[in-house]
Amino acid sequence: MSRVAIYNLYWHTYGGGEQVSGAFAEFLAREHDVTLLGPTRPDIDASRTRLGVDLSSCEFVAVMDDDEAAEASSDFDVFVNGTYRSHARNRARRGIYYVHFPEPPATSRERVRSAVSQVGLAAMGPLVRGWEGDDTAHRVKRAFARRRRDLSWVESYSNFAANSEYTAGWVRRLWGAQSSVLYPAVRPVVTDVAESDKQPLIVSVGRFFDPKLGHCKKQAELLETFAQMHRSGRTLVDDREWRLAFVGGADAASREYTLGVRRAAQGLPVDVHVNKPREIVESNLRVGSIYWHGTGYGERLANHPERFEHFGIAVVEAMLAGCVPVVYGEAGPAEIVRHGVDGFHWHSPEQLAEFTYLLMTDPAKRQAMSHAATVRGREFSIDRFRSAIGAIVN
Known part of the structure; x- marks a missing residue:
């Protein structure tokens, strides 16, 4: 029996990564002693209800960041890092990193900053050794270290698992590491859906992100097509009017974008549900007939791969x-989605409208x-996921 640590900085958000x-x-935990690492202990009941996982047999150790997680990892046989964009160095006998998406490509400014920081670190080494006890020198050295684009931590891991072939490709390109593909397990949001439940409704689920913040779900573009x-x-x-329903959360940073979508929807058969209970997602998916997805439209893949959908849990939930x-x-x-089999791929608003009208x-x-x-969605089951975990760990 091994001692295993599972590190996640965001247990409290109960999102896809935490699932x-x-x-x-x-x-x-069935065969090993498992300890959860993170800033706050996950709520057992909430994890069972919202994530569909039972963490009752797991211990907990508080760590606040990558540095503390790296230090804690030395007490374990296996360290599993599930934190998005973490650079924690593994110090366990074996390290497994589940990659939601790697660090985006460096801009020219970031490359210059990293190079300058590398020179600064080299120059500060002798100074820090000569100024033992001088806090200012140590602070300057740490500042250079933070700004350096350092990937040496990648070599501390034994295995990488990516949430899609897309992510695995960027892990190879950006980190120089090979990874197996482990699609997330997706639980049905609703069950026992009957054909008679379906109404002339298009559904799109996803947070409202201002495009300036990066990972925009493109509600404005979808709305314009509709x-x-x-x-x-x-x-x-x-003689039946089709409707469109957007469902998603929004925060203050995306307030203007969200209000813009709402204003544009006025006078149209469109519902915009913002920060509503999970039941609104469930009820719309139950009666929805078509699901719209637009993340990545209008973006340049080579420049901003992080702005595309890394996997697509909401897509699978809709299919189920x-x-x-x-x-x-x-x-x-x-x-x-297999084009023409269990859905369609679109690359222009005209195609989106064409495939939708066909349906x-x-x-x-x-x-x-x-x-x-529905059949395709079942392929992303918890049983398949567990089997894949076993193959990676063993």
């Missing part, structure tokens, strides 16, 4: 609810693809 870390912990379809009369099919996905055909969703006007195709989407 993966929790699944690692629950599975490994508005054009509405103006051309293509949202009225067989019987919604036919029409996704932007790059990155994670392009791996999940609106062909109930038989929509029903067949709904069934195929």
Whole structure:
């Protein structure tokens, strides 16, 4: 029996990354002593309800950052790092890093800053040794260290597991490391969905992020496509008006973007649900017939790979609810959705409208693809995930 540490700085958010870390912990706790590392102890009941994982047999040790996690890792046989964009150095006998997405490519300014910091570190070495006890010299050296783009910590890990082929490709490119692909486990948001539940509704689930913040879900662009379809009369099919529903959270930093979407939706058959209970997601997916996804549209893959969907948990949740996905055909969703089989890939607003209208006007195709989407979604099950964890750990 080994001593295993699972490190996650964001247990309290109960998001997709925490679901993966929790699944690692629950599975490994069957045969090993597992300790959770993070700033705050995860709530056992909330983890069971919101993440679908049982952490009751796990211990907990508080660590506040990568440095403390690295230090704590030396007390364990296996260190599993599930923290997004962590640079914690593994000091356990074996280290496994689950990669949600690696550090984005360095800009020219960042490359210059890193080079200057590297020179500064080299110059500060003799000075710090000569000024023992001088806090100022040590602070300057630490500042240089923080600004240096240092990837030496990568070599401290035995295994890397990526959440998609897309992410694995960027791990190779940015970190120079090989990784196996371990798709996250996705639980159904709703169960026992009947064909009779479905209504003429398009659903899009995702946080409202201002484009200036990077990972935008492109609600404004999706809304504009729907508005054009509405103006051309293509949202009225067989005397039934199709609607569009956005569901997602928003914070103060994205307030203006969210309000802009709401203003643009006025006068259209569009609902914008912001910061609503999880039940709103559930009810919309239950009755929704089509799912829209747009993350990555209009972005340059080579410059900003982090702005694309790294995997697409919400896409799989929609498929499990019987919604036919029409996704932007790059990155994670392009791996999940098989074009023309259980959904469609779009690369232009015109294609988004074309594929959507095809589904609106062909109930038989929509029903067949709904069934195929549900079957495909089940491939991302917890049982498959646990089996893959076992293969990586063993």
